[in-house]
Amino acid sequence: MDELKKTETAAPAPETAPQAKPGAIPKKTAAKPAEEKEMLLVTASPHVKSPATVRGIMLDVIIALIPAGFAGIAVFGLMAAVTIAVCVCGCVVAEWIWCKAMKKPMTVGDLSAVVTGLLLAYNLPVGIPPWMCLIGCFVAIIVVKQFFGGIGKNFANPAITARIVLLVSFASAMTNFTAPKAADAVTSATPLAIIGSPADFAAAEALPKLTDMLLGLHAGCIGEVCSAALLLGAVYLLARRVISPVIPLCYVGTVAVFMLLASKFDFTYMLYEILAGGLLLGAFFMATDYTTSPINTLGKAVFGVGCGLLTAVIRLYGSLPEGVSYSILLMNIACPLIEKFTTPAYFGQIKEKRKKKEKGGAAA
Amino acid sequence: MSNLKPDAILRAVSRGRGGVHVPHRKLTAECETVRLPVPEQVVLPMQQHIGAPCVPTVKKGDHVLVGQVIGDSDKFLSVPIHASVSGDVTAVGDVKIANGKMVPAVTIKSDGLMETAEFTPPEVHSVEDLTKAIRASGLVGLGGAGFPSFVKLTLSPDKPIDTLVVNAAECEPYITVDYRECVENSQNIMDSIYTLVDLYKFKQVIIAVEDNKPEAIRILKEIADKDIDHGNTVRLMTLKSRYPQGAEKMMVLSATGRKVPEGKLPADVGCIVMNVASVAFVARYLKTGKPLISRTVTVSGDCIADPKNLRVPIGTSFRTLIDFCGGFTEPPVKILSGGPMMGLAVVDTDAPLLKSNNALLAFGKNSVYAKPASQCIRCGRCHAACPMGLIPTKIEDLALKRDAEALKAAGTMVCMECGSCAYSCPAGKPLVQYMRLAKEVIREANGK
Known part of the structure; x- marks a missing residue:
């Protein structure tokens, strides 16, 4: 302190003396009464930020996905838990390895890899071998997400793309659906496979009851069977304003209208089509993925309707029983195009035509 | 609130979009405005407004009186600057202002007497008289932007004006100067409005207040109800408390439903928007002839010992204001001139207060929260x-x-x-x- 006083009295401009060597006298400056001499933080406005974080958003999605996971485990047994665990760990480890190997900032903490892992697991049948799950994780995190620049840069939904890769690579394992524990059968067809086209619907045998469809007591992927749990999670996401209702409503609504028309207004058929397959999981949790869906509301509506049309067309006229994954993937790819054509006018924007008119008027 | 008839107050239809809910934190809302003792010295930068800077009209060693012009410009978009204390000019030269820039300024050492120059209330019979007088008063928008007020009040023949919007929204957190103006100087606000209505023949005057200020609404309502002589032109409007409700274009939209096109001004859609403190000043000036030499400032933030609303001579250093409010409770990390949403982080506290500064906020390390920036997730x-x-x-x-x-x-x-x-x-x-x-x-x- 004495030394400091000396320098202060000796220096012609005492205010600048402590700042000249800030590293040398950190304690002494702190002890001084004139706090102003410490450097102030200067940043661009705004100086307050909302509490929302990427991690918080991802945590909300994870919370919303938990009921469907438990329902899957309850319906299919502990093997479902193993598949979920393998997928989540696989995705997190893949992300960790990528960040380490590429010497990038560690992004495991944002929890987006956990969300991808959960969604991937929910889109797989129970009996799938763990090594196939790991291939899915690799495709989702490394190929689809990190090759294109990491979170926010991927053009397609990682979980959906990974599922499709697995589906075309291991068709039999991916369509070998275990029946619920309660049923006698070991393997079973999914409701969508049983339903078939509207014409076959009336004659369909062994179709689960509608209440079973809601509770998840039918064959299918781990996360998609229990519609009630999915809707619970969806309500949570909507209430927390993590997702906007536009995409899910347009998506499910379009499928519903299309199915009603196709079946000549058979409401039961329509309900089966909505509750079966991955429609609710896809509409609320995967089509709403921020990165691969349009930002503006009109774009979201177009995106949702597009997904709905594709799903309905694939289900009714395609050779595949299920079309949710493919339709979302196709619309993901169309997303930049949709955004380009649906960009909303900004405040006070003068339309191109009027601009030209005004210019023309001025010239005349 | 009970004596308020809800239908008597205009309720802004929510025509606007966007905006955010920011915590209000109006700590000083109930603090009556306190007059700061005469500071030892004031530094008056020659640019305190949008437009051309002033040129000093005094030199070192001159004795100046309160209200004496010390800087002026012959350019159109500029207003004169007046001495805010009496005393001797000790320096004319560059000083560092809040944003770190060096600008020419006049430094006056106060003699503590506050001797005033002779003020004569201006005679105003027409719009031209008024704009001339307002220019001479040195008034700029006191809400923060610092746009010369006389320019707003200058009529142009191809832009008929039918609406005056008095902006008392004060949507920035912490700041309470406009609120105190409404509560303490409501009579001045109304006097100004009537003068302006008589001169400009406005079809309507809308006083817009955010609905988180019931006391201001009550007081203004009482006065607006007395508006019989002026054909009931004055209306009060409550706005939803949603940032940035007080922004000029948002204000025009909420109050009148008109959208200001890009690159245009409110005058293009027939509106003049004025901050409530500027409006109150007009009446004071027309009564006394005393130019803009002081203003109200909110000194607040979580590391100010005793947050206050202060009436301060322009050019007082930030440090003087902070010391008067009891100094810091902990070492400040960030000091802002203006509100937390649009304010400027200052480099050091020696900088002088400008005409457009409505707040001085200081924050300690616990409330300065920097979110680590990560990649955009396109959440929209x-x-x-x-x-x-x-x-x-x-x-x-x-x-x-x-x-x-x-x-x-x-x-x-x-x-x-x-x-x-x-x-x-x-x-x-x-x-x-x-x-x-x-x-x-x-x-x-x-x-x-």
């Missing part, structure tokens, strides 16, 4: 929050590509830097900074 919250309907994340991309044409088409220039986008961004992106960069890219391209 910035677009949803933007009152101008822009897509900030897209503009960021285009700015980094330096694509001036695409930036113009995306509407970059209508951005008012309100900060709603950066406030709501979960990835902690400094979006306002990118918007400024984008504007710079456009200016650069235009310059070529």
Whole structure:
């Protein structure tokens, strides 16, 4: 302190003396009464930020996905838990390895890899071998997400793309659906496979009851069977304003209208089509993925309707029983195009035509 | 509130979009305005307004009186600057102001007497008289932007004005100067309004207040109800408390339903928007002839010992204000001139208070929270929050590509830097900074 006083009295401009060597006298400056001499933080406005974080958003999605996971485990047994665990760990480890190997900032903490892992697991049948799950994780995190620049840069939904890769690579394992524990059968067809086209619907045998469809007591992927749990999670996401209702409503609504028309207004058929397959999981949790869906509301509506049309067309006229994954993937790819054509006018924007008119008027 | 008839107050239809809910934190709302003792010295920068800087009209060693003109300019877009204390000019030269820039300024050492020059109330019979007088008073918009008020009040023949909007929204957190103005000087506000109505023949005058200030609404309502002589032109309007409700274009939209087109001013849609403190000043000036030499400032923030609303001579150093409010309770990390959404982080506290500074806020390390910036996840919250309907994340991309044409088409220039986008961004992106960069890219391209 004495030394400091000396320098202060000796220096012609005492205010600048402590700042000249800030590293040398950190304690002494702190002890001084004139706090102003410490450097102030200067940043661009705004100086307050909302509490929302990427991690918080991802945590909300994870919370919303938990009921469907438990329902899957309850319906299919502990093997479902193993598949979920393998997928989540696989995705997190893949992300960790990528960040380490590429010497990038560690992004495991944002929890987006956990969300991808959960969604991937929910889109797989129970009996799938763990090594196939790991291939899915690799495709989702490394190929689809990190090759294109990491979170926010991927053009397609990682979980959906990974599922499709697995589906075309291991068709039999991916369509070998275990029946619920309660049923006698070991393997079973999914409701969508049983339903078939509207014409076959009336004659369909062994179709689960509608209440079973809601509770998840039918064959299918781990996360998609229990519609009630999915809707619970969806309500949570909507209430927390993590997702906007536009995409899910347009998506499910379009499928519903299309199915009603196709079946000549058979409401039961329509309900089966909505509750079966991955429609609710896809509409609320995967089509709403921020990165691969349009930002503006009109774009979201177009995106949702597009997904709905594709799903309905694939289900009714395609050779595949299920079309949710493919339709979302196709619309993901169309997303930049949709955004380009649906960009909303900004405040006070003068339309191109009027601009030209005004210019023309001025010239005349 | 009980004696208020709800139907008597206009309720703004929520025509606007976007905006964010920011915690109000109006700590000083009930603190009556206190007059700061005469400071030892004042520093009066020659540019305290948007437009051409003034040229000093005094030199070192001159004795000046309170209210004496010490800087003026012959340019149109400029207003004179007056001495805010009496005393001797000790320096005419460059000083560092809050943003770190060096600007020419006049430094006056106070003699503590506050001897005033002779003030004569201006005689106002026409709009021209008024604008001339307002220019001479040195008035700039006291809400923060610092636009010379006489320019707003100058009529142009091709732009008929039918509406005056008195802006008392005060949507920035912490700041309470407009609220105190409404509570303490409501008579001045009304006197001004009547003078302006008589001169300009406005069809309507709308006083817009956010609904989180019931006391201000009650007081203004009482006075607005006495408005019989003026054909009931004055209305009170409550606005939803939603940042940035007080922004000029938002204000015009909420109050009248008119949209100001890009690149235009409220006058183009027949409106004049004035801050409530500026309006109150007009009446004071017309009564006394005393120019703009002091203003009200909120000194607040969580590391100010005793937050207050102060009446302060222009040019007083920030340090003097903070000392008067009991100093800091902990070492400050960030000091702002203005509100937390649009205010400026100051470099040091020796900087002088300008005409347009409505608040001085100090924050300790616990409340200065820097979100670590990560990659955009395209959640669209910035677009949803933007009152101008822009897509900030897209503009960021285009700015980094330096694509001036695409930036113009995306509407970059209508951005008012309100900060709603950066406030709501979960990835902690400094979006306002990118918007400024984008504007710079456009200016650069235009310059070529």
